Amino acid sequence: MSIRERLSGNEAVAYAIKQINPDVMPAFPITPSTEIPQYVASYIANGDIDTEFIHVESEHSSMSAAIGASAAGARTLTATSSCGLALMWEELYVAASDRLPIVLALVNRALSGPININADHSDSMGARDSGWIQIYAESNQEAYDNFLQSFKIAENKDVMLPVMICQDGFITSHGVENIELVEDELVKEFAGERKPLHYLLNEKEPMAIGPYAVSNYYMESKRGQRQAMLNAKKVILSVAEEFEKISGRKYGFFEEYRMEDAEYAIVIIGSAAGTAKAAIEEIRNTTGKKVGLVKIRVFRPFPDEEIAEALKNVKAVAILDRSEMFSATGGPLGAEVTAALYRAKVQAEAVNYIYGLGGRDITIDDFCKVYEELYRMAETHEVRDNYRYIGLRE
Numbered sequence: 001m002s003i004r005e006r007l008s009g010n011e012a013v014a015y016a017i018k019q020i021n022p023d024v025m026p027a028f029p030i031t032p033s034t035e036i037p038q039y040v041a042s043y044i045a046n047g048d049i050d051t052e053f054i055h056v057e058s059e060h061s062s063m064s065a066a067i068g069a070s071a072a073g074a075r076t077l078t079a080t081s082s083c084g085l086a087l088m089w090e091e092l093y094v095a096a097s098d099r100l101p102i103v104l105a106l107v108n109r110a111l112s113g114p115i116n117i118n119a120d121h122s123d124s125m126g127a128r129d130s131g132w133i134q135i136y137a138e139s140n141q142e143a144y145d146n147f148l149q150s151f152k153i154a155e156n157k158d159v160m161l162p163v164m165i166c167q168d169g170f171i172t173s174h175g176v177e178n179i180e181l182v183e184d185e186l187v188k189e190f191a192g193e194r195k196p197l198h199y200l201l202n203e204k205e206p207m208a209i210g211p212y213a214v215s216n217y218y219m220e221s222k223r224g225q226r227q228a229m230l231n232a233k234k235v236i237l238s239v240a241e242e243f244e245k246i247s248g249r250k251y252g253f254f255e256e257y258r259m260e261d262a263e264y265a266i267v268i269i270g271s272a273a274g275t276a277k278a279a280i281e282e283i284r285n286t287t288g289k290k291v292g293l294v295k296i297r298v299f300r301p302f303p304d305e306e307i308a309e310a311l312k313n314v315k316a317v318a319i320l321d322r323s324e325m326f327s328a329t330g331g332p333l334g335a336e337v338t339a340a341l342y343r344a345k346v347q348a349e350a351v352n353y354i355y356g357l358g359g360r361d362i363t364i365d366d367f368c369k370v371y372e373e374l375y376r377m378a379e380t381h382e383v384r385d386n387y388r389y390i391g392l393r394e
Contacts, residue, residue, distance in 0.1 A: 002180040002247070009137070009172035012144035012179055013079075013105050013165070014039030018049055019187040020151060022103075023074035023194070026054035026065035030084040031117050032169040033107035037079055059084035063091035063102075070100040071209045073199030075151060077102065081169060082109035085123045089130075095162045096131025097221060098210045099228065101154030101194075102162040104132070105147065108270070108322075109169040110358045118359020119169040121269065125323040125332045131225050133163040133232055134300040138255075138273045141179040142297075143167040145249055148187060152239045155194055158231040168271040170359070186246045229301045236298055253303035255295040256310055258284065262292025264374040265311055265348075267337050268320040269296045272355070272362050279367035291371050302336050308344030315378035316349040317341075318370050320390075322356045330354075330387045349377040355390040366390050 007015065014036050017025070027037035043049045054069075056062045062078045070076040080088065085106060095102050110116040111123045124134060133153065137143040147165045154163045167173055182190075198207060213221055233253075240251040257273075258280050259265065266276055273295040283291050294310050311317055319338065321331025329335060334352030341350060353370065355362050370390070377383055 002182065004178065005181050006176050006178055007140060008035070008174050008176050009140040009143045009167045010035035010107065010174065011039060012140045013147050013167070014043070015181065016144050016147040017051075017077065018043045019182070019184055020148070020191045021049045022051055022077050022151070024052045024054065024066070024069035024076045025078060026056050026062040026069070027078050028056050028059050028062045028080070028084065030059065030081050032109060032173045033079045033081040033084070033105065035173070036105050036107070059087040060091060063088040063095065066102045067091060067095050067098065067100060070095070070102050071098065071199065072201045073194070073196040075155075075194040077105065079105035079107070081107045082111050082117075082123045085127060086111060089127070092127055092130040092132060094210060096225060099160040099225070100162060101151065101160055103147070103150040103154055104162065104164045106164045106166045107169045107173045108166055116358040117169070119171050119271075119322075120357045120359065121321075121323040122357075124164060124166050125325075127164070128300060128332060131161065131229070132300060133161055133229070133298075135163065135165055135298055136269050136296065137165070137167045137172065138271055138295060140172050140175070140177040143172060144179055144181070145243065145247065145251065148182065148191065149239050149243050149251075151191055151194070152242075153232065153235055156235045157197065159228050159235050161225070161228050161232060171271045180247070182247050190242065190246055233301050233303065251297065253296075253298045253306050254310070255297065257293040257295065259292040259294065259310060261290050262313075263290040263315045264371055264378065265292045265294055265314045265317045266320060266367070266370060267294045267296065267307070267311075267317060267333065269299065269333060270322060272320070272322070275362060275364055276367050279364045279371070282364060283368060283371055289371065289375065296333065299333070304336065304340035305344065307337060308340045308346050311341065311348060312344070312346050314348045316351075316374040318351050318353055318374055320353045320355050324354055324357065328387075349381060349383060350386075351377065351383055352387050353390050354388070360391055362390060
């Protein structure tokens with residue numbers, strides 16, 4: 001029997017942490033993720049969990065401590081946002097290359113500068129090539145559900161990679177929604193306990209983690225990380241199937257919304273997908289146009305073949321990025337999806353939009369205008385500008 005609650009996204013993630021009861025959490029506060037370690041510290045103080053909370057002097061230190069704890073064999077997590085993630089930069093690569101199954105609750109926030117504390121994806125997208133699995137949420141429910149699945153993915157023997165569980169700062173992190181919690185005993189059984197095969201505190205197996213890699217070995221290490229990321233695709237789906245059995249909620253690499261007959265589609269990540277769904281219903285009810293949405297949940301590993309399959313029958317597609325890549329071609333999601341369509345020889349016209357930077361709103365009307373542009377592109381086969389902004393003050 002699921003438990004109905006009203007929680008913010010930060011509360012929901014903290015509650016998931018409470019149910020999993022990990023071994024170690026080093027953390028340093030930064031808006032808008034501060035509430036997560038704050039709630040966890042309260043659970044520890046109240047005797048609800050026995051997690052070891054480590055007070056550190058910076059985010060670089062929190063990831064360093066997480067690396068040490070995970071290498072020692074402990075189930076380890078931390079939380080951060082924006083500049084906090086940037087301060088961890090060096091250690092993100094170390095955690096991934098050392099194949100440590102750390103989980104990071106990332107509350108997405110614009111990366112300075114200029115200074116801004118609101119939601120966009122520049123922090124996590126900047127770290128997209130660091131070797132971490134990245135899973136994104138549209139809602140508080142998804143943030144909770146994704147976190148419950150995180151350790152089971154990270155600690156799988158065929159994966160052994162760190163995982164970022166991402167949600168949009170303030171929009172979901174501080175917004176309160178009705179959600180359904182899984183019962184404690186079911187979570188405990190589902191998450192299990194970490195059983196490391198190799199770890200520093202195993203006195204029977206002296207070892208080093210993170211040694212210097214000379215040229216003869218460095219490339220093989222990276223190829224091993226790549227293989228783990230490829231393996232993660234199967235594991236992510238397997239864990240999702242298992243999670244569905246205890247929750248009734250189904251997850252995959254992405255959600256297809258009204259795509260069964262869609263001729264025009266938007267591809268997007270995060271909370272703005274909810275607004276896009278409202279626009280889709282309005283368009284279908286008023287014009288009958290066959291519009292749909294592909295909402296990306298798993299960005300790393302990137303499900304290129306699966307996305308191309310989902311979009312193979314559309315006439316035109318708009319890919320929306322909430323971060324800027326400063327290339328000549330668009331944003332990071334736009335680059336990935338466009339490449340996937342090209343490799344699969346999908347003939348849909350494609351356009352890339354940048355939206356919502358620094359927390360700027362995107363409305364139902366904005367989405368309707370995007371679909372109107374897709375109608376025109378499908379008819380004329382002319383893309384006027386493949387790389388444009390939504391809601392920009394000209």
